[in-house]
Amino acid sequence: MSLHQASLAELAKRLAARELSAVELAQHFLARIDRHRALNCFLDVRPEVTLAQAREADARRARGEHGALLGIPVAHKDIFVTRDFASTAASRMLEGYMSPFDATVVARLSAAGMVTLGKVNCDEFAMGSSNENSAYGPVLNPWDTSAVPGGSSGGSSAAVGARIAPVATATDTGGSIREPAAFCGITGTKPTYGRPSRWGMIAFASSLDTAGLMTVSAEDAAWVLSAVCGFDPKDSTSVDRPEEDFTRDLGHPVQGLRIGVPKEFFASGLQPEVERPVRAALEVYRSLGATLVDISLPTAELGIPVYYVVAPAECSSNLSRFDGVRYGHRASARGDREPLNLEDMIKRSRAEGLGAEPKRRILIGAYVLSHGYYDAYYIKAQQVRRLIANEFQQAFTQCDLIAGPVTTSVAFGFGEKAADPVSMYMSDLYTIPGSLAGVPSVSIPCGFGEGAHASRPVGLQLMANYFDEARLLGAAHQYQLATDWHRRAPPAFAD
């Protein structure tokens, strides 16, 4: 079994037994990253930095340390700022930007001994569902390179899908972990909002942004999640709870588990080639002893308009700091005309530095917050959001977990939805409600599409109530013990 086919537990065992060094492990993945540059997963790779971190991990082990993550490689979504690699948010606005500090998630994983492979591509400022919005080119889906990997965490999902990184951090605001995980046939984990610190995450929508993980399995995710989550006094929205071992429920059988199936998630928008594997997955749970319960989330269908009012409102404000004054792209006085004045400088810097999708969302956001429209749009959307969150609480009195599809379709082709933003936004139909409520959720592979899409994976979404990640990952793991979808790698990347 080659190193990129091993689980994290297996790698940790071999590292602990000194059969393998962190340096060797890092070199293995760096070589694969280099070999598969065509995927365009990585935006910044610095082998000398990675190997220095690996040597430090080996030195720590030599000094007697033995944490589970010591020496394990990780790729970071380019939304997390890092001191040792550029942080661009996949935007021209931050081309070459070097942060003086690390994001807390990055620092925590570093402290645990993980070794950074580099920064991975995403949709610009985390806005998108296909990674077609990156200023540095799209990412290819390793299962079918004519298809998108999903977004916004497309670089993270494709890297793990192609087995060129064993773990990648990612962020989920409306589905940006779960959807690309489904499209790339891997496990994507979005914890409860507020569990992972947002310090150092380049902000898109502050009340929704949640850091999470791309891994090959739920078990691997549970291994890493404890290091990702934790109270941070630098983040006022950080939840103050004791540290948790998220592997504790991995072994629990799902006998007696009540799984709610929302009827609204199986309505007309859902493609049959997605519905079939998802329903089959639900049957697997039933065969394992879980009970399927019909539930209803009637307001969930308003999730998309709610999200596309609230998220742009917050991002229109969060992106105002990119004005060319203190850092980032400033409209140049070299060559073309000098800025006439301050206003001209700010306008041109932003016009040149920001891509079309961020601009679109800034315009929407400014509009819905503007005088005369604030009540009708922003306030109304937040009120409906409250209703959606309440419905989840109501549902969780009838079931322990909620299950359904992640997306309406398998990965689509490049350019298929790019021309119609609204159809692109519909990709998040099933993931947005959980984001608006802030509940933890995972996507796990459960099959493939059909016909021309036979190589494009399908994902099953599981959601739990707040802070119930251990049970969520435990249930996901039990499915992965009974099935092998998660062990399948795309043929071109298996060796």
Add this chain to the structure above:
Amino acid sequence: MAGMTTTGWEVVIGLETHAQLSTVSKIFSGASTAFGAAPNTQASVVDLALPGVLPVLNRGAVERAIRFGLAVGATIAPRSVFARKNYFYPDLPKGYQISQYEIPVVQGGALACIVEGKGFEPYAKTVRLTRAHLEEDAGKSLHEDFAGMSGIDLNRAGTPLLEIVTEPDIQVANIEQAASEAVAYARALHSLVTWLGICDGNMQEGSFRCDANVSVRRPGAALGTRCEIKNLNSFRFMHQAIVYEASRQIELIESGGTVVQQTRLYDPDRDETRSMRSKEDAMDYRYFPDPDLLPLEISSEWIERVRGELPELPAAMRERLVAAYGLSPYDAGLLTADRASADYFEAVVKALPAGQAKAVANWVNGDVSAALNAGQIGIGAAPVSAAQLAGLIARVADGTINQKTAKEVFTSLWQAEGATADAIIEARGLRQISDSGALSAIVDAVLAANPKSVEEFRAGKEKAFNALVGQVMKQSRGKANPQQVNDILHEKLAG
């Protein structure tokens, strides 16, 4: 310029004051708030609005807001909300200011002041407050010295401000008097915030900035269009600016024009206000609750603890001084103009036996005050300590020296010519002559040397008596006990 008296016009004024709170670090970051540092040396990553940073509220700023609210009898909101005020300016790094909009921390309240001015007797006035809220200060823009560009210093960005807003309670049919009321309020507010120790009140350094909203109307009519005069950084300029502005508006309307709502700056060199920007181009700030901060919850326990730690407030202290020591309200008012003076006064009183409070008040409001003014220093820098002054007054009280000698000793103490009053009295033999034998001898000598005065006195001329007293004082080089001299002279002249 029209005359200062107004015929048929009422001036209406409301005031907004930004008081910089005296916390050591900024309201949302840990950087220092100390004045005078080299540019951009006190701006943390949070103040610079680097990608990924988040605000964390400074508890000390909240505590100072609570203190203020209690001191003005306002309601402390049990739950208040921080909101983003969005606009672009280079000294506003995030592109938005964190402030409070719909739900401020302090609501209501009132401030009493004494209005003084030309042409009328001082009178009491109470100005109601609408609200006071917490917000962050912006940085500074410097437009000179940078060759056509602007220099941005972000040291001030993030300094905590308490914005205090009054109702338009100043409504006077006389321009000068209206200006006097505004200045009286501003002085009283300045005195209160420094008294409470929540603001250092340094107007030159920008710690206390007043804006005046001025409008005019026919008595009984609806409020006129107002103009905002910004950044009045001295009470004198405030008075002048209001007089100019009210006159300008009246002249404008009387000549057929209409007042345009706008922001104006006062130019002290030319004694005029000039339009800064028109409110018609008014910014839509697109306020919305800041998703990076939780609502501020203030428990009643916290409020009561702050209430218990409040110092005695000026108004209460004035009443106490009048009641306990029989001081006049005027004297009590002078003594409580600032906390340092009040503390000094009380320290002197406490170091003396009972019954000396009036004498102390006279000394502090008289000789001490004059010496402070002459030296242009505050009472904190007084070279005569409370203990030293008490020592001096004690010697007058016990008859060791008379009042005239005491003034000499005071001057010597002020010039540090002796450590205590006793030391100076001893060194220069200034003891009052109270020995009746010695005094009798001097009186006898004076009577013998001034037969004409004696005759005139016996003939009924009172002034002759004073001349004899004067001679006795001269013979004794000012050291004779005046009361005893009086008694002995009367005795001898009667006999």
